[in-house]
Amino acid sequence: MLEDKMSSFNMPNLQIEKIESYLKSGKRLDGRKSEDYRELFVEDNVSRNSASAIRVRLGKTEVLAGVHLALAVPYPDSADEGTFMTSAELHPMASQQFDIGKPGIDSVELARVIDRGIRESGFIDMKKLCIKKGEKVWQVFVDIFTINDDGNILDVAGLAALIALGRARMPIYNEKEDKIEGYSESERIPLNKDALSFSMTFHKVGSVIVADVGHDEEAISKFRLTIAMGDNKGKARITAMQKGKAGTISSSDMETILKLAESKWKEMFPKVRKHVFG
Amino acid sequence: MAEGIYTKREDGRGFSEVRPMKARVGVVPSADGSAIFETGKTKAIAVVRGPRTLHPQHMQDAKTGILRVSYGMMPFSVEDRIRPGPNRRSEEISKVTEWALSSVVDLSGFPNTVVDVFVQIPQADAGTRVAGINAAALALAHAGIPMREMVSAIGVGKIDKTLVVDLNKYEDSTFHDGEGSTDIPVVMTSRTKEIALLQLDGKISVDELKAAIEMAKKACGGILKIQMDALKNAGGQDE
Numbered sequence A: 001m002l003e004d005k006m007s008s009f010n011m012p013n014l015q016i017e018k019i020e021s022y023l024k025s026g027k028r029l030d031g032r033k034s035e036d037y038r039e040l041f042v043e044d045n046v047s048r049n050s051a052s053a054i055r056v057r058l059g060k061t062e063v064l065a066g067v068h069l070a071l072a073v074p075y076p077d078s079a080d081e082g083t084f085m086t087s088a089e090l091h092p093m094a095s096q097q098f099d100i101g102k103p104g105i106d107s108v109e110l111a112r113v114i115d116r117g118i119r120e121s122g123f124i125d126m127k128k129l130c131i132k133k134g135e136k137v138w139q140v141f142v143d144i145f146t147i148n149d150d151g152n153i154l155d156v157a158g159l160a161a162l163i164a165l166g167r168a169r170m171p172i173y174n175e176k177e178d179k180i181e182g183y184s185e186s187e188r189i190p191l192n193k194d195a196l197s198f199s200m201t202f203h204k205v206g207s208v209i210v211a212d213v214g215h216d217e218e219a220i221s222k223f224r225l226t227i228a229m230g231d232n233k234g235k236a237r238i239t240a241m242q243k244g245k246a247g248t249i250s251s252s253d254m255e256t257i258l259k260l261a262e263s264k265w266k267e268m269f270p271k272v273r274k275h276v277f278g
Numbered sequence B: 001m002a003e004g005i006y007t008k009r010e011d012g013r014g015f016s017e018v019r020p021m022k023a024r025v026g027v028v029p030s031a032d033g034s035a036i037f038e039t040g041k042t043k044a045i046a047v048v049r050g051p052r053t054l055h056p057q058h059m060q061d062a063k064t065g066i067l068r069v070s071y072g073m074m075p076f077s078v079e080d081r082i083r084p085g086p087n088r089r090s091e092e093i094s095k096v097t098e099w100a101l102s103s104v105v106d107l108s109g110f111p112n113t114v115v116d117v118f119v120q121i122p123q124a125d126a127g128t129r130v131a132g133i134n135a136a137a138l139a140l141a142h143a144g145i146p147m148r149e150m151v152s153a154i155g156v157g158k159i160d161k162t163l164v165v166d167l168n169k170y171e172d173s174t175f176h177d178g179e180g181s182t183d184i185p186v187v188m189t190s191r192t193k194e195i196a197l198l199q200l201d202g203k204i205s206v207d208e209l210k211a212a213i214e215m216a217k218k219a220c221g222g223i224l225k226i227q228m229d230a231l232k233n234a235g236g237q238d239e
Helices: A013-024 A105-121 A153-166 A215-219 A249-275 B088-102 B128-142 B169-174 B206-232
Strands: A039-041 A052-058 A061-072 A083-089 A128-131 A136-148 A168-172 A178-188 A197-207 A206-210 A224-232 A235-244 B023-026 B033-039 B040-051 B066-072 B112-122 B151-159 B162-164 B183-188 B196-198
Touching: A013 A206, A013 A215, A039 A249, A052 B023, A052 B169, A061 A153, A061 A168, A061 A178, A061 A215, A083 A105, A105 A136, A105 A153, A105 A197, A105 A235, A105 B066, A136 A153, A153 A197, A153 A224, A168 B112, A197 A215, A197 A235, A197 A249, A206 A249, A215 B206, A224 A249, A235 A249, B023 B128, B033 B128, B040 B128, B040 B162, B066 B128, B088 B112, B088 B128, B088 B151, B088 B196, B112 B128, B128 B151, B128 B183, B151 B169, B151 B206, B162 B206, B169 B183, B183 B206
Parallel strands: A083 A136, B066 B112
Antiparallel strands: A039 A052, A052 A061, A061 A136, A128 A136, A168 A178, A197 A206, A197 A224, A224 A235, B023 B033, B033 B040, B040 B112, B151 B162, B151 B183, B183 B196
């Protein structure tokens, strides 16, 4: 995501060697093991002016995500379905490496990976977002804003988007005057709860596959693989994947990643579900 | 004061009473300085990065560093979603904020550099530019940027014929009766008590404006105290 811009050119070789040799002996500089995620914090009082707006922090990486609903005309090829759009800003507030201005390719990729994951999983019940076929539907916006980058923004932003959607309140629609009058305190936006899937990103740092990379690990990794997994009768099912960066994945790396992804999913899915629907 | 039709404030406050305010520094660990400032439901986050080398090079000043401010509202900060990225309003506010802060910041020790200030509003209920300036001044101080003095900011205004301090959204944009609503963001310097920013939208007499500025001066005194307390409490939470 962020690696192209920051690359490792400004990191001393000694630091790179230290990260890699620690990993070889099963350790990381911050005391975690290679497969450990950092602690997850979720807070939901960011803004009461939208359907939901939440703050998600994984270690020191922090992202805000908000959901808005607006009235829109449906696309002709899906006249009875709502529409959905994800935007992401890698704001210079969050990192020395981000620039101001038009969203760069990193922001675009981040938004698209998250958008695709949510859209293709069928998590949002688009049919129920139809008000009048061919004329009026709800348009759902997810806006992601980075506050602090300490690595793995992709996973944090993905979780933030899901949690914001899970907690999004349905607007109150005044049909006579054709306008929105605040949000319902009891009704949430229509979701297919069983379709919930979340993504985990694994990087190859030195010779080791690492989960939930920190800033420096991310800067020097050879490749990353993002895997979204949902629940299929208690077992993990892959719903989306994206490989990033220029390195290649060997078959033994692939095996390691898949095994790791399954066990991480088992460990994290119940927690994620609780946050999303909590 | 209770002449005219606005005899009681919509949220029950006294006419010269500000909303509950909170400030905290050190909220963004990777930044050189950062702060959050809240007044009522309005929240502002400010982050300082720099001094760092300014690019493009032709913008560099060999005599001094420069201050560069970017203000923006997050898409979910208001009821009608705001499209991400800059717009005319945010660009103007960035500039007036930059002027207000530049009047107290001294970057002569850092030639050819830039100090970036990023102000973002996660939740808005009027007064976002002044909340942003309060947060930005705190973030600059937290970053250790040389400042001749502190600045504090407040919105004052006139609702029909009544002067009020720290307008909320109802007073700022919903109220249209009588003489309507006049909105005056003011930034005061802490020591010399001079005005570092002044804007006005509406209709107001000279005497009323003088009175409004006096109210702003008083409110800024209280805000300065909140800012200084936040800086004193910085030690423990800094990472």
